Amino acid sequence: MSASRPPLLPYAALLGAIVSLCVGTSFAKSLFPLVGAQGVTAYRVFFAALILLLIWRPWRHPIVRADLGKVALYGAIVGLMNLVFYMALRTIPLGLAIAIEFVGPLVLAAASSRKLIHFVWIGLAVLGLGLLLPIDPSAARLDPVGVGFAGAAAVCWALYIILGKRMGHLHAGRSVALGMTTAALIVTPVGLVAAGASLFQPKLIALGLVVAVLSSAIPYSLEMIALRGIPKRSFGVMLSVEPAIGALAGLVILHERLVATQWLAIGAIVAASVGTILTTPAEAAIGDAP
Template sequence: MSGLTLKSITPYAALFGAIVTLCVGTSFAKQLFPAIGATGTTAYRVGFSALVLLALWRPWRHPLTRTDLKTVALYGAVIGLMNLCFYMSLRTIPLGLAIAIEFTGPLGLALLYSRKLIHFVWISLAVLGLLLLLPLKAGAGSLDPVGVGFAGAAAVMWALYIVLGKRTGHLHAGRTVALGMSTAALIVVPVGLVSAGAELFHPRWLLMGLMVAVLSSAIPYSLEMIAMKGIPKRSFGVMLSAEPAVGALAGLALLGERLAPLQWLAIGCIIAASAGTILTTESRIEDPLP
């Protein structure tokens, strides 16, 4: 009939599932903030994710050169700081808007390679989206400047993550992520311990933290691996551009975060800029995902 088969649909369903699971997991994580704070929640996500990845890939069986170890260490440090900054932003700004601001990192990196007139349209859209979100005026719809600052820092970390991920492209992906997440845990977990103290070892919070790690990292990463095998890279990126909108809907459904019309417009501008950039730019860098 239409030529659609279960085999052809599965990768797209897997990617959509990865986006939804990530956003739901992050919404769930935000509910831990009153108990252990953003830093404690980040420690759970990164720490448990590192343990799962180490058990899965056992990277110690494949030693690296000193140069590769340094690159992987930087890659892991960026992962840790990216997660920490993103969760810190969620303390005071809605999930969908934090994701939208974070998306400007890889978007800006892609636009550095702009060579076509149409790219100025995407730059303008991205700038418009940011201007609609930045706390340039007071009022009920204004975002917390500190939250926006942390989201912006997460955007910078995401761009660096892509650059460093490219430099590890000759290494095994699973083992690299396992080592990188372990390095991130060495940075983030002590911060969470100092901040949350003994509460971090409460059985209830530990169980919820494990769920956060599974929903936010283990399941999305596994689903993305399935998706990448069956979806062209350009289509993959376009679909991923919808994540800020999915995050906003998850925030509305699970956290009661209602956005103003201008904030939805800002998300739409950033999504359009991201998707448009991918569709009109030849891929020059690999885009590993957090």
């Protein structure tokens, strides 16, 4: 590492990326009453694609036909992942939605190694999910539809990692820009159908741009800094605190209060994620979602 760069800078950048993503997602949820979850998803994906296209300008570097299908499928999964995650946020708290979503890459990372210790981590994650079940009648009940959407986001995240590895030979920035553009082509019409002309109000467009900047542009930029100075395993461990930070963001911004068992559930899933990463080969580590 360069002597001019403080050793803690990459870690601070990654923490900033996680906080920005959680704050941006909380802000996005506050816009649901105005344009719905589908409309906010359209804002985020459309503006994120536009920003990435302007930064990376992938049209300057033609892609071979054999890779077009991979990029298109990758983009479709990115769009679907964003949509179902935002649909989950309509009825369940942010921190819990992120925790459930984390189970997808966690199981994928564990399955890729098949060590005995990974059954412990999977069991811990299952325990965390079990704590979210309405076992205690006095506890807050989670909407099963919202949980289902979060589960779908978990599957999409696992598929996103698999498809992303298949594009490992491509330039990361340009492939993500093309993938996000594909996602925008899929998700934007869904938002238009759901929200209609409301999406074209100048004030809401500006707010949608803020969502994209906080949820995509800033986190992506900060992660680029972090990846230059943080080992992949440490990157994954730090990323694992995202459900807890999401829960805190939901508490502060959206006033989403969780009961003790829900905090324990988040803690169990975070611990399972950290344990999985520390006992999994670096090439199979959990990757961030766009």
